[in-house]
Amino acid sequence: MGDSADESVTHHGTQNAASPPSHREGLFSGYLNDAFFCELTNSGGPPDPRILQLRERLGALELGDLRNRAANAERELYNLGITFTVYSERNSIDRILPFDLVPRVLTNPEWRHVEAGVRQRVTALNMFLWDIYHDQAILKDGVVPRELVVGNANYCPQMIGLDVPGKTYVHVSGTDLVRDDDGTFLVLEDNARTPSGVSYVIENRHTMLRVMPDVAAGIDLLPVDDYGVQLQRALAEVAPEGVDDPQVVLLSPGIYNSAYFEHVFLAREMGVPLVEGQDLTIENDKVYMRTTAGLRPVHSIYRRLNDEFLDPDAFNPSSMLGVPGLVSAYRKGNVTIANALGTGVADDKAVYAYLPRIIRYYLSEEPILKNVETHICAEPEGLAYTLANLENLVAKPVGESGGYGLIIGPHATREELAEFRTKLRADPANYISQPVVRLSVSPTLCETGLEPRHVDLRPFAVTGRSTWVLPGGLSRVALKRGSLVVNSSQGGGSKDTWVLAS
Amino acid sequence: MSMSLDPVATVSPHPLLSRYAECSMWLARYMERIENLARIIDVTEIFVRSGASDGWRAIVQINADEERFYASHSKATADRVIAFYVIDAGNPTSITSLALAARENARALRPLISTEMWSQLNIFTQFLRGLRAEDIRPSEISQLCARIKQECQTHTGITEGTFYRDQASLFYNAGRQLERADQITRLIDIKYHTLLPVAAGVGSEVDISQWTSVLRSAAGYHAYRRVMAGDLRPSSVVGFLLKSEAFPRSLVCSLRHLHNNVSRLRSDYRLRDAGGIVERIEFLRAGLDDQTVGQIITRGLHEFLDWVQRQLQDVQTDVAQAFWPPPRPVSAPAIEISGQTQSQS
Structure with missing residues (x-):
């Protein structure tokens, strides 16, 4: 592994004149950003002093030290079972989502902008869903083509005319954002069905503080630990009318699902039972869970199962994961399902193109976050x-x-x-x-040291009767040089996302 | 100011999912079974070294695995039996298979158990599943057994120190005691089945050293010496293993704890269905208490042990029927690990 002192000599001549020399030393001496917007070293304008401080602290680390810490972090994630399971024919292998130790930092004003934009978008999506499953004003007014909506495979006829509590369909959403060359946030897509990854936001923070305490010391960040409490609150808020102390559960496909860790994480954080389809049963259009003391009522279900697996009576009859009769109970208003059924029509990539018009139509506002053309x-x-x-x-x-x-x-x-x-x-x-958006980059630990790698950002919003956005979100990083694909299934990793507290 | 109520003390007990109860019980059983299998392999190795050439065959016998074992092996040699019980993934009673079963129950329980419990189980069960032929060579096997015992005890300790004491922990403890009771009867039985070398009879040096090994493998040797001094008559050793109120692996102790845990399901959690099970356990305890060891041996030790094992099986069946009955429409397919199909042996 290269000695950082040597590298600082080698690359001395290439140092960016815009940055003071002290920040280009150490680990950053070999950091060559090919003129992309960089979240840490090249964000236009004068950087926040805390970002400079972070750069200095990171730069002062030895490469070998950083690699040791990375190895410790990976081992810890593996041992704690913060993993997803990949099944081959004969075996199951637990994999971790690769975690990069260099945090991605958002200033407080940047975050306020993203937060407001996400909130606006979720509000519009929920109004859109209410409308298309009721009066269809937006279709009648010709703002969105009717066929695109009612002809969509994800348009769910069972939802027509159903009054969901709080008029909320998308209780949990993940909005995929990227930044272009000048740092402008753009929405790449909405995730309004069962977006995943939020557990990594919180676990990444825990891991970061454990293995990089010296780097994070004294930098005041917005906390991420509230997510479970907020989600539990939201689901209780939209429980069926007249239920005083609603029983919330998380419905998982079970231990063989690759996202099972996240289901466990969320159930624990929310303090609610993680149930599988076999744990629930329907009697007289009411939902119950099987307990040692017999059947107990269930009022709100945070489901991590796609629509088509929820209820073999209503959808895929061969699915063993769901609960027969659940949709009927739902239609009677006896249970809240989050996210609602049929939200896939709102995060469809074709409907996405109309989102700016949808926002203007319902809210009479300009979109705070722009779409990619x-x-x-x-x-x-x-x-x-x-x-x-x-x-x-x-x-x-x-x-x-x-x-x-x-x-x-x-x-x-x-x-x-x-x-x-x-x-x-x-x-x-x-x-x-x-x-092709020239995605922003973030310094990332690679074979030869810190190198620029493309990142995106998925903030998570939780909506009961109002919307709360988890500060930061999941920063995914494309670990392959030059790659723009950040998905974990395609060689992506993740970073801790910092939002400066002020 | 009037007194304030402690919100934790006044919170009403949460219902426990049937599946969690089932997985708690079986996690405990599988971990206890892994530990005991390591103990049995260890003691058999010592028996065989001391001349009991049939020792390996006896293990197959007491686990009632003859049919499956001899389907793929012609002779019960040391390396074949050890491989069968440690690394054979095709054998559901091997440590590898038990580790997988324990692991899947633990995974299902992750929402409930402490992070420390999961983390240790995660590492340990992966280790067990990764065992290969070179890990069970004669020179390695004793060390391996020692490590397995220690990791199981680490699990027990972490559980004692971190597992929240609600219904789930009662099911967990009931499972451990049920398995421990079952296993002590098997451990005694293995000595019963193990033929002494022709030259050595009851009370001979070999016989005594074998009983000593049984005590050692149950971690009871020094306690026994302290209490019984030089008395190493078989009836005394059997009496200690069955009836010592102070020895934590004795049958009487395990049954007492089992009784206590199931009774608390009834009294603390108002699970009325526990009543019938409590009675069954009381019947079983009476069967032990009402006979002296001498009577048990005279009437047939093996038959008695067999009876205990069948009673314990019935307790398990009753618990399953009471607390995780199959869903009424019986069309749902059995899930291999977390369904009704977890087996006694």
């Missing part, structure tokens, strides 16, 4: 533009998540582009395209 291939002009400019665009199928099935034009070969054009022409409605 989006071309809808279902529309002839969008398709034509996409076909003509594919080599400069990111094109993705609207129904997929996890970074699957997308093409990044500038990184694709001629053959791959040709192949994708064929797919596009065959099923244009399945695709949208966007310009």
Whole structure:
């Protein structure tokens, strides 16, 4: 491993004139940011003194020391079972989400902006969902094409006319944000079904404070420990009318689900039972859980199961994970399900393109957070533009998540582009395209030392009768050089996200 | 000011999911079983070294595993039996398989158990599942057994110190005591089944050294010496293992704790269905208390041990029926690990 003193000699000439020399020493001496917006070293304007302090502290660490700490952190995550399970044919392997020790820092004003934008977006999504499952004013007014909504695979007929408590459909949302070249936050997509990753936000903070106490010392951060309490409160708030002391549960697919750790984490933080489908039963359209003292009523369910697995009577009849009769109980108003059914129509990648118009329609406000410019291939002009400019665009199928099935034009070969054009022409409605955003980077511990790697940000919002946003969110980092895909399934890791307290 | 109520003291007991109760009981049973299997392998190794050439066959016998064992092995040699009981993933009674079962119950209980409990179980069960042939060579096996015993006891200690004392801990403790009671009868039985070398009879040096080994493997040797001094008659050793009120692995102790835990389910948590189970345990305790060791041996030690094992099985069945009855529409498929199918042996 390179000695940091040597590297500072080697790269002395490349140091960025905008930064005072003292911050370019030590670990940062070899840090070459190819002119992307960097969350730590190149955020335009004069950096916050606490960010400078952080840079100095990090820079003063020996590379070997940092690697030891990283190894300790990984071992600890593994031993504590902060893992997701990958199943092969014969075996199950526990994996950790790689954790990078260099925090991603948001200043307080940056965070206030994101928070307000997320809140606005969630409010609009909930109003949109209420509307499309009731009067459909936005469709009648032609703001969003009717077919895009009612013809959507995620539009749930069982939800039509159902009055959900608090008019809240999206109780938990994750908004995927990126920053472009000048640091502007842009929304990449909404996650309004069962967004995951929040446990890592909190566990990353714990790990960070354990292995980097000297680096974090004295820097006042907004806490992240409230999440479970806020979620429990929200779910109790929207329990069915007339229930004084609602029983909240978390419904998980069970120990074989790859996100089981997160389900455990949330159940513990909320102080509620983690149940599986087999633990619940329906009698007279009421939900009960099986306990040692017999059946006990359940009023609010935070489910981490997709719609189609919730109730074999209503959806996929072969699903063994759900609870037969649950949807009927839900439709009778005897139980609250969070998130509501049929929210997938709101985080659809095609509906996403209309979100700015949806916000203006319901709230008469300009969107606080902008969308990435989006071309809808279902529309002839969008398709034509996409076909003509594919080599400069990111094109993705609207129904997929996890970074699957997308093409990044500038990184694709001629053959791959040709192949994708064929797919596009065959099923244009399945695709949208966007310009390649030059995602911001953050210094990340790599083979040769600290290197710039692209990051995104997923803030989590919890909505009962009002919306609360967890300070910060999950910063995911694409660990491969040059990669823009941050998904954990595709070689992504995560960082602790700091929000400065003032 | 009037007195203020302690909010913790006045909170009403939370209901416990049936599945959690079941997993608590079985986590305890599997961990206790792993520990005891390590003890039995260790003591058999000593028996065989002292000349009881049939020792390895006896283990297969007392676990009633003959059919499965001889399906894939022609002879009960040391390395084959040890492999069968330690690393054979195809054998549901091997330590590897028990570790997986313990692990999955523990995973299901993660919302309930302490982080410390999970972390130790996570590391330990992964270690057990990773055991390979080179870890169970004759030169390694005794050390391995010692490590397994120690890790199981670490689990027990962490549990004692961190597991919240509500219903789940009663089910957990009931499971441990039930398993411990079952295992002590098996440990005595293994000596019964192990044939002495032809030259050595009852009371011979070999016989006595084997009884000593049984005591050692149950961690009772020094206590026994202190209390019984030079008396190493088989009936005295059996009496100690079955009836000593002070020895934590004796049958009478395990049954007393089992009785206590199940009674508290009834009294502290108003689980009325516990009543019938308490009675069954009382019947079992009477069966032990009402006979002297001499009578038990005269009437047939093996038959008595067998009877105890069957009674314990019935207790388990009754507990399952009372607290995690199968869902009424019986169409749901049994989940391999957390369903009704967790087995006695």
